[in-house]
Amino acid sequence: MNSQSLFAYRGTSSTRADVVLGIMSFVAFILLWYAVAFFEVVPQRFLPTPDKVVAALYKMLTEQQFLDDIGISVARVWVAFFMSAVLAIPIGIWMSSYRIVGTLTEPIIDFIRYLPVPALVPLLIIWFGIGESSKIAVLWMGTFFQLVLLIADDAKRVPREFIETGFTLGAKPRQITWDIVFRSMLPKIIDNLRITLGWCWTYIIIAEIVAANAGIGHAIWSARRFVKTPEVMAGILTVGIIGLLTDQAIRLAHRRAFKYL
Amino acid sequence: MAETPKSNFVDLRNISKAFEPHEPNGRPISVIDDVSMQVDEGEFIVYLGPSGCGKTTLMRIVGGLEIASAGEVFLAGERVVGPDRKKGMVFQAYTSFPWLSVFENIRFGTRYRNDVNAAQKKEIAQHYLKLVGLGEFSDYYVNRISGGMRQRVAIARTLAAAPDILLMDEPFGALDAQTREFLQSQLLEINREERKTTIFVTHDVEEAVVLADRIFMFSTRPATVIEEIKVADHLGEARGVEGKTAEAFFHLCNHVRDLMRQEAIRTESLAQQELMKQN
Numbered sequence: 001m002n003s004q005s006l007f008a009y010r011g012t013s014s015t016r017a018d019v020v021l022g023i024m025s026f027v028a029f030i031l032l033w034y035a036v037a038f039f040e041v042v043p044q045r046f047l048p049t050p051d052k053v054v055a056a057l058y059k060m061l062t063e064q065q066f067l068d069d070i071g072i073s074v075a076r077v078w079v080a081f082f083m084s085a086v087l088a089i090p091i092g093i094w095m096s097s098y099r100i101v102g103t104l105t106e107p108i109i110d111f112i113r114y115l116p117v118p119a120l121v122p123l124l125i126i127w128f129g130i131g132e133s134s135k136i137a138v139l140w141m142g143t144f145f146q147l148v149l150l151i152a153d154d155a156k157r158v159p160r161e162f163i164e165t166g167f168t169l170g171a172k173p174r175q176i177t178w179d180i181v182f183r184s185m186l187p188k189i190i191d192n193l194r195i196t197l198g199w200c201w202t203y204i205i206i207a208e209i210v211a212a213n214a215g216i217g218h219a220i221w222s223a224r225r226f227v228k229t230p231e232v233m234a235g236i237l238t239v240g241i242i243g244l245l246t247d248q249a250i251r252l253a254h255r256r257a258f259k260y261l
Numbered sequence: 262m263a264e265t266p267k268s269n270f271v272d273l274r275n276i277s278k279a280f281e282p283h284e285p286n287g288r289p290i291s292v293i294d295d296v297s298m299q300v301d302e303g304e305f306i307v308y309l310g311p312s313g314c315g316k317t318t319l320m321r322i323v324g325g326l327e328i329a330s331a332g333e334v335f336l337a338g339e340r341v342v343g344p345d346r347k348k349g350m351v352f353q354a355y356t357s358f359p360w361l362s363v364f365e366n367i368r369f370g371t372r373y374r375n376d377v378n379a380a381q382k383k384e385i386a387q388h389y390l391k392l393v394g395l396g397e398f399s400d401y402y403v404n405r406i407s408g409g410m411r412q413r414v415a416i417a418r419t420l421a422a423a424p425d426i427l428l429m430d431e432p433f434g435a436l437d438a439q440t441r442e443f444l445q446s447q448l449l450e451i452n453r454e455e456r457k458t459t460i461f462v463t464h465d466v467e468e469a470v471v472l473a474d475r476i477f478m479f480s481t482r483p484a485t486v487i488e489e490i491k492v493a494d495h496l497g498e499a500r501g502v503e504g505k506t507a508e509a510f511f512h513l514c515n516h517v518r519d520l521m522r523q524e525a526i527r528t529e530s531l532a533q534q535e536l537m538k539q540n
Contacts, residue, residue: 170346170373260402
């Protein structure tokens with residue numbers, strides 16, 4: 001059996017084949033969509049053809065200041081994401097470093113992280129109003145508590161021998177945390193940040209649909225009111241494209257930065 | 262005067278260790294029972310005993326990584342209270358850092374030294390890089406090199422920190438027989454040059470006889486010293502990996518193996534009696 005085969009059980013393949021197949025699956029998806037819409041398997045009022053969605057997107061970008069909406073959503077996502085990350089990384093590492101911190105915080109964080117974020121939206125609007133701070137709060141609530149536990153877990157997985165090596169080379173706990181624990185888990189941190197950033201896009205749309213006068217979510221929701229299905233789909237598509245591009249960019253940076261992996 | 266090796270450089274006084282029981286009402290598990298020994302500066306000591314007998318725990322107590330339930334350890338006249346740069350440790354698991362090159366790993370050993378400046382640190386790292394014979398692999402990431410090479414990196418890094426004592430916990434345990442033998446001879450060479458006081462833990466009889474000045478044989482848990490062997494008394498000058506074919510080497514290995522076997526039989530029958538009592 002040839003293991004260098006796409007069809008062998010757990011077989012290997014080349015990067016080139018992976019890229020080609022990846023593109024092919026996209027093309028196949030679009031063709032299928034086009035066929036279903038074109039032959040009106042589903043009425044076009046509900047499922048417009050891809051070209052109509054692209055045309056709607058073009059119109060939104062050129063005539064309806066959709067670029068501003070995108071900018072606003074991106075800014076909200078990144079601000080909240082940044083606030084989550086700068087708090088979650090040190091706190092997560094701290095939780096894994098000292099038993100007292102971990103034991104005190106883990107149960108409560110575990111509880112909060114199971115609260116459904118969409119249900120918190122009304123509460124956060126009462127607390128923070130309908131301005132920017134309530135959106136940031138929704139995103140932050142949705143990501144911080146998840147991320148901090150992921151970071152704490154990764155920190156715990158740093159081999160004990162690495163830490164003991166640090167001690168026997170004369171490092172103090174603070175030096176071990178920075179020079180060994182943080183550095184050792186850095187690739188994992190970046191991975192978790194990438195995944196968390198994806199969640200941010202889910203929550204921002206929810207937050208913007210509930211209460212906002214700008215942003216991609218708001219644009220989608222306004223289009224819905226007039227049953228402008230192509231525009232709704234264009235909005236959704238935009239989030240998908242932004243997500244895909246950031247994800248790939250971070251993966252690329254990851255590969256470049258951590259050549260030893 | 263500083264050149265003469267100090268006697269009683271490492272001094273273990275009545276060390277005992279018990280771990281907390283697993284069950285709430287269980288008895289504490291005794292792993293070391295009243296062990297005392299003195300080691301001279303520059304001596305190569307091997308702790309030999311069955312797996313899980315507590316020899317590693319004893320070595321970790323010397324290194325300050327574990328706290329004795331009773332007794333004290335003195336290193337160069339100072340009481341051991343915790344881990345520091347004076348007690349270097351090489352583990353069985355690979356501990357060279359994957360994000361650093363071979364050279365950077367070795368230089369990491371000097372990172373927390375404040376008795377030398379940056380230029381000297383680099384020189385020290387170069388010296389140990391050559392000493393373990395990895396000059397050609399200086400820029401390689403450590404997960405691109407073999408397991409034996411990774412352990413050489415770990416040894417070089419530990420020595421670069423200039424410890425008073427080198428503690429080695431089955432460092433060649435995960436390596437194949439040929440690599441293991443090569444590293445043993447290299448370790449002997451390093452030892453000839455550095456004269457570093459060493460405690461080396463293993464359950465491999467040949468390895469113990471090849472490396473040691475003195476072997477301490479331990480019983481099964483709780484560990485006590487059942488025999489102390491001065492290797493030079495048996496082998497004379499026929500030491501090291503080349504001496505492995507000498508008759509005296511065979512005799513000593515067989516003698517040690519016999520002791521290990523007797524110890525195994527003794528514990529087995531003890532365990533059987535214990536079980537029969539319970540039923």
